[in-house]
Amino acid sequence: xxxxxxxxxxxxxNVIAIDYYRANDEVISLPDSIRILGLYIINDMLxxxxxxxxxxEWGSTLDLFIDIQTGEIxxxxxxxxx
Numbered sequence: 001x002x003x004x005x006x007x008x009x010x011x012x013x014n015v016i017a018i019d020y021y022r023a024n025d026e027v028i029s030l031p032d033s034i035r036i037l038g039l040y041i042i043n044d045m046l047x048x049x050x051x052x053x054x055x056x057e058w059g060s061t062l063d064l065f066i067d068i069q070t071g072e073i074x075x076x077x078x079x080x081x082x
Contacts, residue, residue, distance in 0.1 A: 004046065007068050013050050016071050017064055021053040027062060029054035040065055042074045058082035
């Protein structure tokens, strides 16, 4: 079994997510700080799901899957309301 080393901190994840949200034209409201929504394996990478930025007037959100070691945004998840 391999050990995972050099895991990004909450602050690192927050900076990555906020920077992504600020650069994304789809986002209309930034969170004050991100929420950690769980761990996922995507494309053989261990990611934390973080979010949520508001993307429409109904409160739909955009969450990010960020690799916990590299900080790469591996995928996004849009949750539509209404």
